Amino acid sequence: MKEIKRDFYLNQLIAGKQNGLIKIVTGIRRCGKSYILFKMFRKHLIDKGVNPDHILSIAFDDVLNEEYCNPKTLLLYIKSQIKDTGIYYVLLDEVQMVENFEGALNSLLHIENVDVYVTGSNSKFLSSDIATEFRGRGDEIRIYPLSFSEYLSSYNGDKYDAWRDYVTYGGLPLILSLETNQQKINYLKNLYSTLYLKDLIDRNGIKKPTEFDTLVKVMASSIGSPCNPNKLSNTFKSEEKTVLSSFTIDSYLRMMQDAFLLEKACRYDIKGKKYIGTLSKYYFVDMGLRNSLLDFRQIEETHLMENVIYNELRSRGYLVDVGLVDIRTRTEAHGMIRKKFEVDFVVNSGSKRYYIQSALALPSEEKINQESASLKLISDNFQKIILVKDNIISHHNDDGILFVNLFDFLLNKFQL
Template sequence: MIEIISSIRKYNFWDNNPIYLGYSRTFYTDKIGQYLGNKLVKVLVGQRRAGKSYILRQIASKLISEGVKSQNILYINKEYMELATLRTAVELEQLYKTYREALKPSGKVYVFIDEIQYIDEWERFVNSHSQDFAEPSELFISGSNSNLLSGELATLLSGRYVEFEIFPFSFPEFCGISGLEINSGNYRKFLQSGALPELFNLPNDEMKQNYVSSIKDTVMLRDIVARYNIKDVKLLDDLFVYLVNTASNLISITNIINFFASKKRKTNYETLSSYANYLENSFLVHRAERYNIKGKDTISGNSKYYLNDLAYRNYLYAGYGYGVGYLLENAVYLSLRRAGYQVYVGTIKDTEVDFVAIKGDKRLYLQVTLSLTEEITIEREYRSLKLIDDNFDKYVVSMDDYKIPTNEGIEHISAWELEDFLNSL
């Protein structure tokens, strides 16, 4: 194990190494920072390459700037070749003990473990050290599967962890890293590009397209095919293409079966339902269930799927040609999720409300439309919101450059201002 400690020195802060931290994502580091100084395990989940590793390193750097000694921080990334032989919780424990012997940290140790799901029974290590009062430590872990906290870990750590879902760049972050102003024109650029952090280090669209394709393939092969022993990889890929093509539309598994049947592809409900769940678990897509606003419960059947990053449509499947309005709806969904809301598709009487967003005892109703310049559009978008007779806030989000006056208590939000607005609530 001492050889591994030597090999990962370059990835740690011990020798004042110039560790690359990437673009500062204070939205997440500040949020996670509120939970520092206790025994809660900080769990970061999200799609591969969405920026979890950068955020972990930024937190570690912040701790050092606040007085924590560099030798008191251990950073492990299971994707590094140097750690290819690290496979079990027992080996992880041996590595940790070797680290303590070699670095001799005094006081609390901060342990960061990236892509921890590749270590068998890792939950044993986390549970043990998060509660160790003799040699106190604070743990930060990340993973690329939404089931990271399912099963045994949830039982072992019940009430002793806090989870943060990491998304690709928001529009303010997109502008910040690109040196752009927050305005409608740049928001359109945001809608028609992508927000995975590494895209901003690539100089042209061809390289970006190749990168997005490689990310999609890696997620599918490593996080889905290998993990779930997928038999029909082509069907999985075709299903993802279908969900990209129908993003922001109400669909059901039956719809998908009928689509493949029209293409002479035989499949069944169980297989497609499982494959769709796997795509969700790997964070490539998100599913929004329908929500009965009057009855205040979810409705089984049709749902909407949204992409975790618009790059999949814009760089891989742009030829499908659905309009900017669908991209806008997808972006608004991601903004709501990023702000910590559970998001549903609302139904009331015979109309649809694009989003019902719920966080604790807070609830928002939102309609999303590209423009409110025509009377028929205004009537359609405001009608469903006016049918809701509770006192929760109602909004219409659009790309209009001017502010629309409040209409029967329904406020207008410009799409490019939505992120800051949600964070101010």
């Protein structure tokens, strides 16, 4: 398998060089964090003329480096390697294995000619930890599984076959090196049970692991469906015959988000310009892990495509909400009634905004009108887009809505 270029993340590491902050590379397990830092970034430094002896690399999950899990031993070793006033790049992998790693990293900031980069697994090194422990001294770089463009660049086949495999087995890099479908299935199922689930249960002291595992699977079966802890609690009562309070469910969902297993998209009232704290949507960060939870039984392309689009937008650095357009209309039978129209994604970056609908196919005028209905109700001038898997040429219709082929979007032939 040839090396996959992941320039989006590499460029973030390059941009953060010598900025006085700890560069903290986070993301779901096995998404390529260590490879990007220890292979790609290290190669960049050497290509730019950095002497290899000014790059100090330590992987704490290597038994040979066990002694450096002691913070004082680690700091003394790093200081002993600094021979001059030139910049030394310190690359630390699985840094959560160091005792009091927060103190050790903050101590490194006191050395003027040291530039620090670390990775951490989701078991003890979550985004919430970063916010708490480093308080503005850390620069987080979030790594996602392979985008479809990255996946296709190393896939042996055309984009249509690649899409089929991508929405089935996901974008964890190792998937591309496995030859058979059964190998991929076994890898994903083992990864979830031995790493993700165990990490979450051990880290959080979960006292109801069976119910927690069931909730993860419930979330996997309902991607793209509005829900909240109260609604999920009722689902457990009626379908699982188990009592799980909304408070516990909310806590469990936060754990899953902290572990980068799934992400929450909040509901946004487009006309009222405010967030609605009722129902939200949850999307899985990797489709292969999601499908493995359901034994690869629920492979509905409509929902999977929506999840892939969400992940693509997030991996490009956009903030993504679920839009709602609330209107009142008068009817002869019932007088004034309220109708709610959903917009799949409200996408924000600074002052820019896009409204995006996901449509697997638009075979008729009726279907086009159905997908366009919510967008036509939005009165502002931000771009309104429908992403379609149909093999179409990008075009605007008479309502100013832009129709874009899904692959043109995923393969960067169309840029927001």
